[in-house]
Amino acid sequence: MKGVVFNLFEQFISENWSEEIYEQILEECSLETAEPFVGPGTYPDADFLALVVKATETVGVELPVAIRAFGKFCFPKLAEVFPHFVQTHQHPKDFLKTIDSVIHVEVRKLFKDAETPEFRYEDPGPQQLVLIYKSPRKLYEFAEGLLEGVGEYFQSPIQYTRTVRVENEQEVAIFELTFSEAAVCVS
Amino acid sequence: MITDVSERKLARAQKQVQILEQMIEDKTRELFITQEELRSAKEYFESIIRSMQDLLIVLRPEGTIQSVNERAVSLLGYQHEDELIGQFITKVLNDQEGFHELFLNVDDLEGPFNQRESSFIGKAGNSFPVLLSGSTLRDKKGKSCGLVLLALDIQERKILEQQLLQAQKMESIGQLAAGMAHEINTPIQFIGDNTRFLQEAFCELQPVLDHSTTLVETTESGSISIKSLDGIANAVKTADLPYLSEEIPKAIAQTLEGVERVSSIVRAMKEFSHPGVEGKTSADINSLIDNTIVVSRNEWKYVADIKTEFAPDLPQITCFAGQLSQVFLNLIVNAAHAIAEIVEGKDNETGTIRIATRIDNQWLEISVCDTGGGIPEQIRDKIFDPFFTTKPVGTGTGQGLALVHDIVVEKHQGTIVVESSPDMGTTFLLRLPINPVLEDSLQERMDTQNEHSTAHMKAIEV
Numbered sequence: 001m002k003g004v005v006f007n008l009f010e011q012f013i014s015e016n017w018s019e020e021i022y023e024q025i026l027e028e029c030s031l032e033t034a035e036p037f038v039g040p041g042t043y044p045d046a047d048f049l050a051l052v053v054k055a056t057e058t059v060g061v062e063l064p065v066a067i068r069a070f071g072k073f074c075f076p077k078l079a080e081v082f083p084h085f086v087q088t089h090q091h092p093k094d095f096l097k098t099i100d101s102v103i104h105v106e107v108r109k110l111f112k113d114a115e116t117p118e119f120r121y122e123d124p125g126p127q128q129l130v131l132i133y134k135s136p137r138k139l140y141e142f143a144e145g146l147l148e149g150v151g152e153y154f155q156s157p158i159q160y161t162r163t164v165r166v167e168n169e170q171e172v173a174i175f176e177l178t179f180s181e182a183a184v185c186v187s
Numbered sequence: 188m189i190t191d192v193s194e195r196k197l198a199r200a201q202k203q204v205q206i207l208e209q210m211i212e213d214k215t216r217e218l219f220i221t222q223e224e225l226r227s228a229k230e231y232f233e234s235i236i237r238s239m240q241d242l243l244i245v246l247r248p249e250g251t252i253q254s255v256n257e258r259a260v261s262l263l264g265y266q267h268e269d270e271l272i273g274q275f276i277t278k279v280l281n282d283q284e285g286f287h288e289l290f291l292n293v294d295d296l297e298g299p300f301n302q303r304e305s306s307f308i309g310k311a312g313n314s315f316p317v318l319l320s321g322s323t324l325r326d327k328k329g330k331s332c333g334l335v336l337l338a339l340d341i342q343e344r345k346i347l348e349q350q351l352l353q354a355q356k357m358e359s360i361g362q363l364a365a366g367m368a369h370e371i372n373t374p375i376q377f378i379g380d381n382t383r384f385l386q387e388a389f390c391e392l393q394p395v396l397d398h399s400t401t402l403v404e405t406t407e408s409g410s411i412s413i414k415s416l417d418g419i420a421n422a423v424k425t426a427d428l429p430y431l432s433e434e435i436p437k438a439i440a441q442t443l444e445g446v447e448r449v450s451s452i453v454r455a456m457k458e459f460s461h462p463g464v465e466g467k468t469s470a471d472i473n474s475l476i477d478n479t480i481v482v483s484r485n486e487w488k489y490v491a492d493i494k495t496e497f498a499p500d501l502p503q504i505t506c507f508a509g510q511l512s513q514v515f516l517n518l519i520v521n522a523a524h525a526i527a528e529i530v531e532g533k534d535n536e537t538g539t540i541r542i543a544t545r546i547d548n549q550w551l552e553i554s555v556c557d558t559g560g561g562i563p564e565q566i567r568d569k570i571f572d573p574f575f576t577t578k579p580v581g582t583g584t585g586q587g588l589a590l591v592h593d594i595v596v597e598k599h600q601g602t603i604v605v606e607s608s609p610d611m612g613t614t615f616l617l618r619l620p621i622n623p624v625l626e627d628s629l630q631e632r633m634d635t636q637n638e639h640s641t642a643h644m645k646a647i648e649v
């Protein structure tokens with residue numbers, strides 16, 4: 001996992017709880033990584049999981065809830081760092097369709113060793129979008145949190161359902177999204 | 188509870204700065220090394236291109252030169268690539284037809300454009316032959332963004348080819364020589380017989396002349412003797428003057444005719460062999476065919492008659508006359524062989540070889556038709572392959588029709604159509620362009636070409 005995500009997590013805890021709590025979580029975790037995380041660095045997924053698990057224990061929130069909240073927290077931050085990915089779109093649907101073909105591609109160019117998930121799309125109707133997510137990390141709640149963040153960012157709430165199925169011996173999550181009528185889709 | 192939060196955060200931030208600086212340093216080094224590698228890879232590829240013995244020219248889609256290698260620059264006689272970059276390719280490519288083929292089809296040029304005989308024009312206006320290959324340059328999305336031309340300088344090869352053609356001609360002259368000797372022998376023999384007859388006749392006339400001289404002398408001295416008159420009368424009687432005055436003119440006429448035949452054979456041979464003429468010259472196809480018929484007479488006269496139907500108004504065409512004579516020879520000899528196969532063993536039976544010329548639009552058409560047994564269906568598409576032969580080992584090299592194809596199609600931009608059936612024999616229809624290719628006439632030619640091929644659905648186009 002890239003250092004950016006670790007740093008966002010530090011911000012997430014510090015802003016929602018406190019800096020002290022983050023220091024405490026950090027102190028109590030036994031991580032593989034000794035030095036502080038920096039954005040472009042790449043660190044073990046296990047370190048990230050250890051931090052998140054310790055955080056849920058410390059603040060008393062359920063793991064899925066915590067991860068979803070973290071996802072929702074991340075989106076506006078990412079959008080702030082990479083405004084051009086977001087600003088070119090009016091509607092969350094148009095924007096979401098660019099994750100796999102544009103955004104994550106750029107991310108992989110920018111961050112060496114980035115391992116972004118794979119997204120496929122189905123477009124059943126104007127206010128709908130099916131997102132098929134595939135990643136060995138299976139960060140479904142993180143994705144959901146990001147989707148919520150996207151809805152909020154575009155001021156057009158997104159409703160979603162998630163079903164999981166196995167494709168070529170690998171688990172994939174299918175997010176069926178419904179956009180609010182208010183938003184006008186340009187695509 | 189942790190109290191020194193700010194301190195720890197500060198310490199962490201300092202460490203982060205350190206790590207990031209280190210990362211930047213590493214990245215900078217990596218970048219430097221990559222650039223070095225790129226530079227040396229670029230030099231490596233450039234040196235390969237520089238050391239290439241072939242001409243490499245990269246074109247933009249609209250046909251202007253984007254880059255050229257050193258070999259191309261120097262072979263074309265320029266000092267610097269800048270003299271060529273940005274120029275339209277037609278400045279150096281002397282190949283209208285190839286040019287059309289290349290550029291009209293850049294987008295759907297599927298496979299590469301392979302080894303076409305073309306020629307380039309050097310700075311000094313000199314033209315030199317090349318084997319041209321081209322392939323479309325495509326960008327990442329597969330869109331054509333240019334053309335890569337690779338040309339092999341074949342000046343040396345052309346000279347060798349020329350020598351080979353000459354050698355092949357000498358070889359066929361060698362083969363014809365025995366027949367020619369025979370052809371010359373017959374008139375020489377009756378020239379000899381007639382001359383010997385004239386010699387004897389002169390001996391017989393000598394006494395008449397002697398007596399006449401004596402008579403003239405005695406008449407001048409004023410006395411005509413009966414004796415000298417008797418002498419003449421006797422000499423005239425012995426000499427059989429009426430017979431001689433009928434036969435001598437005949438013998439002279441026959442001798443002259445023989446001399447004419449020999450000299451026409453020699454003339455035909457001389458013209459057939461065309462020594463020393465290498466480039467294209469203006470030639471009369473009818474007389475080339477006539478000469479070839481004369482020199483090859485011994486090859487066909489036992490099995491066939493040749494009938495010619497020549498268009499009287501054929502224009503002279505610019506061609507490699509010697510090479511075309513070779514084509515006609517090969518076709519006549521083939522026709523004779525085809526006829527020989529079916530008349531063999533049948534007394535007094537002969538076939539016919541019909542040779543006709545005519546004008547069809549932009550084309551000069553030559554047909555050579557035989558009454559032989561036709562070309563079996565299964566080998567029809569092989570007949571123009573080099574080394575393909577149906578003749579027994581040792582009698583044919585299999586180069587005959589391959590050479591015909593090369594000379595007509597490659598050297599003269601002509602076409603060959605073959606029609607053949609067991610009862611109709613075989614017809615070779617050659618078409619030669621009357622005018623060297625001009626840009627405008629190209630399309631027209633393509634069109635008539637298409638009509639022509641549809642008219643011969645059953646024929647094989649080559």
Ligand code: HEM
Nearest residue numbers: 001002078079082085107114115116117135137139143146
């Ligand atoms: C401006 C927009 C975005 C940026 C710059 C961005 C960037 C990134 C980065 C840097 C990572 C970490 C990769 C790694 O650590 O190897 C990541 C992972 C991820 N991204 Fe995005 N992302 C964006 C939008 C989204 C959106 C809208 C979704 C929607 C569902 C999404 C789904 C994910 C998920 C699920 C992961 C976790 C890695 C995994 O599942 O394997 N991203 N993204």
